[in-house]
Amino acid sequence: MSRVSPEAPSAGVASSRDKILDTAEALFARSGFQGVGLREVALRSGMSKSALFHYFPGKADLYSAVLDRILGAVLEGMGSLPERGSAVARLKGLVETIVDSLAASPTRGPLLLRSIVEGEVLDDYETPEADEKLAQLFGAASRILTEGAASGELRSVPVPHALQGLVGLLVFHFASGHFGEDLLGGPIYSSSEIRRFKEFVVPFTLNGLTTQTLQD
Amino acid sequence: MSRVSPEAPSAGVASSRDKILDTAEALFARSGFQGVGLREVALRSGMSKSALFHYFPGKADLYSAVLDRILGAVLEGMGSLPERGSAVARLKGLVETIVDSLAASPTRGPLLLRSIVEGEVLDDYETPEADEKLAQLFGAASRILTEGAASGELRSVPVPHALQGLVGLLVFHFASGHFGEDLLGGPIYSSSEIRRFKEFVVPFTLNGLTTQTLQD
DNA sequence: GTCTATAGATAGATAGAC
DNA sequence: GTCTATCTATCTATAGAC
Numbered sequence: 297m298s299r300v301s302p303e304a305p306s307a308g309v310a311s312s313r314d315k316i317l318d319t320a321e322a323l324f325a326r327s328g329f330q331g332v333g334l335r336e337v338a339l340r341s342g343m344s345k346s347a348l349f350h351y352f353p354g355k356a357d358l359y360s361a362v363l364d365r366i367l368g369a370v371l372e373g374m375g376s377l378p379e380r381g382s383a384v385a386r387l388k389g390l391v392e393t394i395v396d397s398l399a400a401s402p403t404r405g406p407l408l409l410r411s412i413v414e415g416e417v418l419d420d421y422e423t424p425e426a427d428e429k430l431a432q433l434f435g436a437a438s439r440i441l442t443e444g445a446a447s448g449e450l451r452s453v454p455v456p457h458a459l460q461g462l463v464g465l466l467v468f469h470f471a472s473g474h475f476g477e478d479l480l481g482g483p484i485y486s487s488s489e490i491r492r493f494k495e496f497v498v499p500f501t502l503n504g505l506t507t508q509t510l511q512d
Numbered sequence: 513m514s515r516v517s518p519e520a521p522s523a524g525v526a527s528s529r530d531k532i533l534d535t536a537e538a539l540f541a542r543s544g545f546q547g548v549g550l551r552e553v554a555l556r557s558g559m560s561k562s563a564l565f566h567y568f569p570g571k572a573d574l575y576s577a578v579l580d581r582i583l584g585a586v587l588e589g590m591g592s593l594p595e596r597g598s599a600v601a602r603l604k605g606l607v608e609t610i611v612d613s614l615a616a617s618p619t620r621g622p623l624l625l626r627s628i629v630e631g632e633v634l635d636d637y638e639t640p641e642a643d644e645k646l647a648q649l650f651g652a653a654s655r656i657l658t659e660g661a662a663s664g665e666l667r668s669v670p671v672p673h674a675l676q677g678l679v680g681l682l683v684f685h686f687a688s689g690h691f692g693e694d695l696l697g698g699p700i701y702s703s704s705e706i707r708r709f710k711e712f713v714v715p716f717t718l719n720g721l722t723t724q725t726l727q728d
Numbered sequence: 729g730t731c732t733a734t735a736g737a738t739a740g741a742t743a744g745a746c
Numbered sequence: 747g748t749c750t751a752t753c754t755a756t757c758t759a760t761a762g763a764c
Binding site for chain 2: 467472
């Protein structure tokens with residue numbers, strides 16, 4: 297079904313390539329593109345720097361591969377969402393699914409947020425694969441907002457701003473690191489905190505996008 | 513009234529120190545702590561690397577000074593906010609003031625967001641001055657939320673999560689760079705886009721924190 | 729497919745003249 | 747207060763043996 301690499305037909309063993317990707321994902325999430333040296337990636341992957349260049353032509357390609365893998369995982373999580381039904385219920389499902397995807401690994405939020413903020417530097421390395429996945433992601437979210445507004449279930453807000461707001465709310469939370477842990481008083485990725493976050497962000501989002509505007 | 517540096521009593525001329533801070537702020541905002549070399553800071557400031565070290569003991573001190581200056585500017589903007597009145601009106605004023613502060617310079621949002629996301633790397637360099645300013649900032653916001661919840665004007669939400677959400681909504685928007693511009697279809701820092709953003713984020717926030725929870 | 733060795737550039741930081 | 751010169755370490759990337 298999905299793409300299979302030519303060599304390494306399957307097996308549960310982690311190939312060298314996967315090992316590199318795992319290592320790089322952790323390091324890029326913590327220190328960003330510029331903050332990571334291939335020397336450290338190689339060291340932690342248990343091989344020499346030159347071996348990295350055998351699997352990836354350059355640092356930027358390694359980063360792109362890591363980013364693409366994360367976007368794929370988030371997109372896969374959204375695959376089971378219903379395309380019909382109440383817009384409010386679909387929006388709730390979308391938010392919860394994205395939260396679950398980001399909560400599934402402590403590297404996803406940080407890496408996604410960094411890839412956005414470091415965009416000015418990384419633009420040159422954008423891949424069509426990542427762009428396509430992003431477009432699918434935002435397309436699905438846009439449809440919910442647009443159809444909900446058309447049916448009157450949701451407020452009529454500018455869809456791009458709503459999408460931008462969702463990214464800020466959801467991705468930032470899981471990328472906030474020590475800052476967020478200081479603020480919330482505990483780990484971000486514990487199951488109890490993930491539950492609390494959902495209990496806050498789902499009603500916050502639904503209320504923000506449904507009820508009428510207040511004036512002071 | 514406020515602190516005055518020993519030398520450079522005033523005058524409208526930018527001192528070498530200010531020139532360095534301005535240059536560093538622009539570069540750190542674009543490329544982050546690790547992405548900036550002091551060589552480039554010196555070059556763009558019109559002096560040698562060694563001159564930098566005359567004003568700042570090291571790269572981390574330069575970064576801290578830049579960050580502290582930005583936090584001071586945001587805090588100063590909040591100084592004129594009323595401490596009494598309707599919680600909804602105060603919350604609206606807070607959001608609009610923070611938006612104005614972030615919109616005043618295209619380096620503030622990116623640098624603030626980066627300082628959070630890069631926190632794991634930068635923690636060692638935190639300064640008491642910046643911590644104090646952050647505490648004041650969050651203190652003011654917390655009071656609005658707590659008092660609003662006590663009076664029944666606002667929903668009773670976990671204050672830390674609400675603060676975290678505000679940071680994600682507001683700071684991320686102004687730090688989203690090309691990503692945000694692609695999504696919104698135009699520049700983030702134009703006066704018209706700033707107005708549109710306020711028109712979205714103020715009702716979104718007020719609705720999110722006031723009305724009752726929906727169920728699907 | 730993995731290695732050692734190395735290239736050329738740049739990193740942050742220091743010494744010391746003026 | 748600003749400079750040139752230099753230090754050591756690290757950076758991405760390549761060459762070429764095995």
